[in-house]
Amino acid sequence: xxxxxxxxxxxxxxxxxxxxxxxxxxxxxxxxxxxxxxxxxxxxxxxxxxxxxxxxxxxxxxxxxxxxxxxxxxxxxxxxxxxxxxxxxxxxxxxxxxxxxxxxxxxxxxxxxxxxxxxxxxxxxxxxxxxxxxxxxxxxxxxxxxxxxxxxxxxxxxxxxxxxxxxxxxxxxxxxxxxxxxxxxxxxxxxxxxxxxxxxxxxxxxxxxxxxxxxxxxxxx
Amino acid sequence: xxxxxxxxxxxxxxxxxxxxxxxxxxxxxxxxxxxxxxxxxxxxxxxxxxxxxxxxxxxxxxxxxxxxxxxxxxxxxxxxxxxxxxxxxxxxxxxxxxxxxxxxxxxxxxxxxxxxxxxxxxxxxxxxxxxxxxxxxxxxxxxxxxxxxxxxxxxxxxxxxxxxxxxxxxxxxxxxxxxxxxxxxxxxxxxxxxxxxxxxxxxxxxxxxxxxxxxxxxxxx
Numbered sequence: 001x002x003x004x005x006x007x008x009x010x011x012x013x014x015x016x017x018x019x020x021x022x023x024x025x026x027x028x029x030x031x032x033x034x035x036x037x038x039x040x041x042x043x044x045x046x047x048x049x050x051x052x053x054x055x056x057x058x059x060x061x062x063x064x065x066x067x068x069x070x071x072x073x074x075x076x077x078x079x080x081x082x083x084x085x086x087x088x089x090x091x092x093x094x095x096x097x098x099x100x101x102x103x104x105x106x107x108x109x110x111x112x113x114x115x116x117x118x119x120x121x122x123x124x125x126x127x128x129x130x131x132x133x134x135x136x137x138x139x140x141x142x143x144x145x146x147x148x149x150x151x152x153x154x155x156x157x158x159x160x161x162x163x164x165x166x167x168x169x170x171x172x173x174x175x176x177x178x179x180x181x182x183x184x185x186x187x188x189x190x191x192x193x194x195x196x197x198x199x200x201x202x203x204x205x206x207x208x209x210x211x212x213x214x215x216x217x218x219x220x221x
Numbered sequence: 222x223x224x225x226x227x228x229x230x231x232x233x234x235x236x237x238x239x240x241x242x243x244x245x246x247x248x249x250x251x252x253x254x255x256x257x258x259x260x261x262x263x264x265x266x267x268x269x270x271x272x273x274x275x276x277x278x279x280x281x282x283x284x285x286x287x288x289x290x291x292x293x294x295x296x297x298x299x300x301x302x303x304x305x306x307x308x309x310x311x312x313x314x315x316x317x318x319x320x321x322x323x324x325x326x327x328x329x330x331x332x333x334x335x336x337x338x339x340x341x342x343x344x345x346x347x348x349x350x351x352x353x354x355x356x357x358x359x360x361x362x363x364x365x366x367x368x369x370x371x372x373x374x375x376x377x378x379x380x381x382x383x384x385x386x387x388x389x390x391x392x393x394x395x396x397x398x399x400x401x402x403x404x405x406x407x408x409x410x411x412x413x414x415x416x417x418x419x420x421x422x423x424x425x426x427x428x429x430x431x432x433x434x435x436x437x438x439x440x441x442x
Contacts, residue, residue, distance in 0.1 A: 052372055174427075
């Protein structure tokens with residue numbers, strides 16, 4: 001198909017498609033004439049994936065390029081792909097802004113940093129999780145524990161064990177869904193989608209369940 | 222304590238404290254002389270809470286003001302507080318950017334929108350969840366289903382039921398932790414913290430578990 005048809009099918013404008021082509025996110029079409037090329041279903045599919053990563057999940061163009069490169073290169077090795085994706089993708093911290101100039105460290109921040117890293121290691125050991133050294137996700141867990149403590153909550157890795165057990169079951173659900181996913185490219189794409197796109201929905205489901213159970217426990221009606 | 226001591230204890234700079242005071246996020250201290258006021262432990266605690274919401278979770282000043290107002294006003298009614306917080310807080314979508322000018326709608330986007338709203342209602346009915354009409358979290362679930370389908374995945378509300386069951390258990394864990402939380406103000410604050418601050422850690426735990434189980438299933442070592 002021509003670029004106009006590709007634009008119609010994917011819902012992405014022609015200037016944006018040209019930008020993705022120049023930027024290497026979308027592979028070039030098959031040249032048919034000077035300044036003309038032919039595109040196929042793979043291009044439609046790839047454009048929808050790019051649109052999801054950038055438009056829905058708000059990834060940067062460069063993070064998206066890393067994810068797509070991982071999908072292309074590692075499609076025969078789902079574990080390696082998942083490892084690359086898990087390592088390359090920014091873990092959600094809600095765009096933690098840079099520290100304001102002049103803000104001092106809280107009194108206990110220095111002391112806490114070492115403790116929480118050990119805490120996360122203890123949690124992983126308790127769960128029997130073997131991961132790469134210092135994955136970005138572990139840093140996020142450590143920061144959360146640090147914040148909880150700075151706020152005076154009595155919170156350590158043991159508090160997170162029941163949540164880690166739920167996360168363990170969620171991860172097994174995720175991987176179950178890769179088994180049925182057809183060819184290696186589809187399996188690789190599905191791994192990315194399940195990891196990245198499902199995250200907001202998982203948090204939203206918890207919010208819905210909180211509202212329901214909160215009404216049951218604390219409601220006056 | 223004086224403002225300099227408050228700054229040292231909370232780790233927030235004096236200009237930032239003055240900004241929060243002007244903006245109504247932090248209640249005024251007890252006036253002791255012209256341009257001087259005395260602050261107490263509640264101010265330290267409140268500042269750390271503000272710092273967590275803005276600095277760690279990246280909430281806007283106005284969203285933070287809504288959360289703090291809910292904590293102050295509804296401290297006797299945890300359910301009402303949780304409802305306000307769940308309704309007022311932006312649900313994580315990773316800063317979905319505005320649509321690019323000129324991008325057309327994908328062919329199937331219009332048809333999908335109605336279906337997914339019904340899908341989320343079907344999911345809530347299956348789980349026995351009773352929530353307020355059109356909570357923002359339901360919209361996020363609907364958008365996720367819509368995206369999955371636009372990418373050609375065979376994904377409907379039934380695919381989310383196992384995740385919804387895990388979310389149901391997570392919500393009950395969250396609420397269990399409110400029971401031990403001392404006075405109503407602490408209970409209210411804890412509800413906010415558990416909802417908002419724990420979210421990145423829950424996603425991070427899933428990533429750690431994915432890495433572990435991926436190695437078990439697909440790894441070559």
